[in-house]
Every structure is written in C-alpha cells, then in structure tokens.
Amino acid sequence: MPPITGIPLIILTLAVSCGIFMNVLDSSIANVAIPTIAGNMAVSADQGTWIITSFTVSMAIVLPLTGWLSKRFGEVRLFIISTSLFTLASLLCGLSTSFPMLVFFRVLQGAMAGPMIPLSQSLLLANYPDDKKGLATSLWATVAVAGPVLGPILGGYITDNYTWPWIFYINLPVGIFASYATWLILRERETKISRSPIDFIGLLLLTIGVGCLQVLLDKGKDLDWFNSTFITTLAVISTITLSFLIVWELTEKHPIMDLALFKRRNFAIGTTAISLGYLAYFGSVVILPLWLQTQMNYTATWAGLVTAPLGIIPIVLSPWMGLIMNRVDLRIIISIGFIVFATCSFWLSGFNTAIAPENVALVRFVQGLGAPFFFIPLIAILMSGLPNHDLASAAGLSNFLRILGGSFGTSISVTLWAHRESVHQSTLVENLMTYNPKLVLVTERLQQLGLAGKPNYAVVNNVIIKQAYMLATNDIFWLSGFLFLGLMILIWFSKPPFLTTRSPNMEG
Numbered sequence: 001m002p003p004i005t006g007i008p009l010i011i012l013t014l015a016v017s018c019g020i021f022m023n024v025l026d027s028s029i030a031n032v033a034i035p036t037i038a039g040n041m042a043v044s045a046d047q048g049t050w051i052i053t054s055f056t057v058s059m060a061i062v063l064p065l066t067g068w069l070s071k072r073f074g075e076v077r078l079f080i081i082s083t084s085l086f087t088l089a090s091l092l093c094g095l096s097t098s099f100p101m102l103v104f105f106r107v108l109q110g111a112m113a114g115p116m117i118p119l120s121q122s123l124l125l126a127n128y129p130d131d132k133k134g135l136a137t138s139l140w141a142t143v144a145v146a147g148p149v150l151g152p153i154l155g156g157y158i159t160d161n162y163t164w165p166w167i168f169y170i171n172l173p174v175g176i177f178a179s180y181a182t183w184l185i186l187r188e189r190e191t192k193i194s195r196s197p198i199d200f201i202g203l204l205l206l207t208i209g210v211g212c213l214q215v216l217l218d219k220g221k222d223l224d225w226f227n228s229t230f231i232t233t234l235a236v237i238s239t240i241t242l243s244f245l246i247v248w249e250l251t252e253k254h255p256i257m258d259l260a261l262f263k264r265r266n267f268a269i270g271t272t273a274i275s276l277g278y279l280a281y282f283g284s285v286v287i288l289p290l291w292l293q294t295q296m297n298y299t300a301t302w303a304g305l306v307t308a309p310l311g312i313i314p315i316v317l318s319p320w321m322g323l324i325m326n327r328v329d330l331r332i333i334i335s336i337g338f339i340v341f342a343t344c345s346f347w348l349s350g351f352n353t354a355i356a357p358e359n360v361a362l363v364r365f366v367q368g369l370g371a372p373f374f375f376i377p378l379i380a381i382l383m384s385g386l387p388n389h390d391l392a393s394a395a396g397l398s399n400f401l402r403i404l405g406g407s408f409g410t411s412i413s414v415t416l417w418a419h420r421e422s423v424h425q426s427t428l429v430e431n432l433m434t435y436n437p438k439l440v441l442v443t444e445r446l447q448q449l450g451l452a453g454k455p456n457y458a459v460v461n462n463v464i465i466k467q468a469y470m471l472a473t474n475d476i477f478w479l480s481g482f483l484f485l486g487l488m489i490l491i492w493f494s495k496p497p498f499l500t501t502r503s504p505n506m507e508g
Contacts, residue, residue, distance in 0.1 A: 087175025156304025270382025
C-alpha cells in the first residue's frame with residue numbers, strides 16, 4: 001500500500017508514539033515513588049526496586065517474541081491488543097493491595113509492553129514515505145523522551161499530594177487513545193500473516209535464563225552472593241540455559257530471536273552500544289532520585305523536579321535530529337552524545353552532601369543534550385540496511401537487549417551502591433578513633449548543643465552513613481563516565497552508509 005499522508009499520518013504518529021511514551025513514563029514515574037510505595041507496602045527501598053525490575057525483565061523476555069507474534073497475528077492487531085492489555089494491567093497495578101500483588105501485575109504490564117516498543121517503530125517506518133523515515137524516527141523519539149520530563153514530575157507530585165496508585169491510573173486515557181486511533185487509521189492496512197510455529201524451547205530457555213539472572217542480581221546482596229547456595233544455583237542455571245539458548249537459536253528454523261542479525265556489523269555494534277549505554281544511563285537514573293530521597297531528605301516532588309530537566313533539551317532537538325542525520329556522519333553525532341554523557345557523569349561524581357537542588361537540576365539539564373545525539377542515531381545505525389521484513393525482528397531483538405541492559409543496570413547499580421557504601425563506611429569509621437582531634441572537637445560542640453553520650457555518637461554515625469552513601473554515589477557515576485567513553489570508541493567500528501536500504505543478502 002502507498003504511504004499515509006496528511007492528517008491521518010500525524011494522528012498515527014501520535015497514536016503509536018503513545019505506546020513508547022507509556023513505557024518510558026512508567027519507568028521514570030515509578031523511580032521517584034519507590035520509597036513511598038516501599039514504605040506503604042512494608043518493604044525496604046532495595047526491595048522496592050522490584051517494581052522496576054519486574055516490569056523491565058518481563059518486557060525484555062517478551063520483546064524477542066515480537067517478530068513471531070507480529071507474523072502470526074499481524075502488526076496492527078498485535079499493537080492494538082498489547083496496548084489495550086497494557087492499559088488494563090495499569091489499572092490492576094493501581095488496585096493492588098500488597099507488594100507481591102503489585103509485582104505480579106507489573107510483570108503482566110511488562111509482558112504487554114514488550115511488543116509495543118518495536119511495533120511503534122515498525123508501524124511508523126512501514127507507513128512513512130522513504131524520504132521521511134528519518135523524520136519518522138525523530139518524531140517517535142520526541143514523544144518517547146517526553147517521558148523523562150513528565151515522569152519524575154508527575155510521579156513526585158502524585159506521590160506527595162495524592163496516592164501512589166494514580167501513577168498507574170494516568171495511563172488509562174493515553175492507552176485508550178493509542179488503541180482506538182491506531183485501529184481507526186490502520187485497520188485496513190494489516191501486515192501479512194503467516195502461521196510459523198513458535199520456538200517453545202527457545203522461549204523456555206530465555207525465560208529461565210533471564211529470570212534466574214535477574215533474581216540473582218536482585219537478591220545477591222541480601223543473600224551474601226556466592227556464599228549462598230541459592231545464588232550459586234541461580235548462577236549455574238542461568239549460565240547453562242543462556243549458553244544453550246545461543247546454540248539453539250543459531251540452529252532453530254523458526255527462532256524467537258534471529259541471532260543471524262548479528263552477522264550484520266552495524267546491527268551488532270549499534271545494539272551493543274545502545275544496550276551498554278542504556279545500562280549505564282538507566283543505572284544512574286535510578287540511583288540519583290533514590291539517593292536524593294533516602295540520604296538528602298528530598299520529597300518525591302522535589303526529587304522529580306530536579307531530575308526532570310533531563311528531557312527538556314531532547315524534546316527540542318529530537319525533531320531537528322531527523323533533519324541533520326542525512327547530512328552528518330552518524331558516528332560523529334553519537335560521539336557527541338557519549339561525550340556529553342561522560343562529562344555529566346564525571347560532573348555528578350564530584351557532588352557532595354552540600355550540593356544545592358539547582359545544581360542537580362543543571363547537570364540533568366545539560367545531560368539531556370546527549371540524549372538525542374545518542375538514542376536516535378544509534379537506532380538508525382543498527383537498523384541500516386535491513387529489509388522491511390526484518391524490521392520487526394530487529395527492533396524486537398535490539399529493544400530486548402536495550403531493556404535488559406536497563407534492568408541489569410538498575411540491579412547492578414543498586415547492589416554496587418550498597419556495597420560501596422559499606423566499604424566507604426568502614427574506611428571512614430577506621431579513621432574515627434576516640435582520640436581523633438576532629439572527632440573530639442565535633443563531640444564537644446554537640447555537647448554544647450545539649451547532645452551528650454549516645455545521642456552524641458548517634459549524630460556522628462548518621463553523618464558517616466550519609467557521607468558513605470555520597471561517596472558510593474560518586475563511584476557509580478565515575479564508572480558510568482568511563483563506560484560512555486569506551487562506547488564512543490566502539491561506535492567508530494560501524495560502517496556507512498547508515499540511512500540507505502541495501503540488499504537483504506548483504507551483511508553489514
């Protein structure tokens with residue numbers, strides 16, 4: 001069929017972009033609400049991160065199925081069903097009365113979210129004119145990056161002024177619009193349906209392997225890692241199943257993940273860069289509001305306000321990015337993005353407990369400059385040269401690894417944060433002997449303020465813990481900065497041209 005034009009194309013762009021908007025919104029809106037939800041559900045803040053990881057792991061597991069599901073049911077029908085069920089799952093999350101119930105419905109919500117991300121891309125690319133595909137990607141990304149702006153602000157405001165279930169209820173009107181508008185415009189443009197068999201063994205290996213690995217990362221700190229038989233068992237199971245998965249998928253006639261796509265240089269490099277970049281990026285996105293609320297005594301609203309500026313610049317630059325991608329080497333554009341992210345990470349690593357809210361907001365604002373230079377061009381590189389019939393599978397696989405990178409980034413950063421806090425606390429305590437002149441001076445001043453004995457040392461202990469978490473936060477951002485610099489080098493191994501369609505038989 002010919003491409004869609006005019007008002008229907010504008011409405012279609014808004015409708016399918018709402019799919020990715022809800023996904024991004026649900027991740028960022030939940031970040032600032034974790035301490036509140038954890039408190040209301042009587043679990044620790046560390047356990048509260050399951051609200052994020054349960055969603056992202058479930059979504060990551062379903063993502064590779066997008067290619068098979070879209071061929072089995074049609075891309076239009078699958079997008080509408082997934083969006084509708086995602087909206088229903090959002091309602092059920094808000095109605096949850098216990099933490100296990102909330103996690104269960106977040107798993108369901110994530111499973112429904114899986115196909116929405118790659119299908120929102122493939123439906124746009126399939127219905128836009130060839131010379132407007134770069135614009136389609138940039139418009140899609142513009143809506144997507146609105147999530148980091150609205151998510152923290154809405155999450156903080158709703159959490160402080162209403163009740164946390166409303167962070168899920170706000171998905172209802174967005175999901176209804178996305179489902180209905182997409183059906184209205186694309187109901188006569190369904191993609192070809194084929195009855196290829198599902199790879200049950202591959203799906204089983206994927207679910208067990210990724211599931212065990214995620215539980216290992218989430219529970220490892222609490223169970224003392226490999227001193228625990230449970231953690232060791234999970235490590236063995238995930239290693240065996242994921243190894244078998246790779247071998248199986250390379251030999252299976254109808255794989256759930258088309259690993260042959262990695263034979264294309266640009267897909268392999270682009271997917272690796274976006275996955276590791278998302279790991280570093282999403283880890284810092286989780287740690288920053290967690291630190292602000294648990295250690296700096298920020299309310300959820302203030303944590304949302306100071307972290308939200310990240311998305312302001314991307315909203316302005318994302319449409320413009322579609323105009324320059326045809327004129328500038330994408331590797332140069334991406335390198336600028338990684339340099340900005342690395343610079344801001346090193347900037348954040350220099351923070352101390354006296355940092356002012358406006359300084360946190362400033363670095364987040366500058367960090368937003370790197371987002372459109374990182375996300376949109378990397379999608380263009382990894383999708384370059386792919387024939388139309390591989391777009392859904394490629395989008396599903398690359399988004400699977402990207403989301404998995406974000407989930408692992410959450411678990412690894414929270415675990416590393418707690419570990420480094422313990423290390424720094426031990427180091428700080430070692431230097432505070434009773435005869436330490438500085439300690440004596442502090443305790444004397446506290447005594448003058450009316451604090452003597454145990455209350456005196458309790459204040460000192462709280463200061464030590466606060467400083468230890470500050471140093472641990474600095475460590476996380478140092479690591480992120482060096483990872484971004486390494487990815488900047490990696491991206492130069494990709495091979496132009498990036499925005500032209502090549503023969504399906506050619507490897508990148």
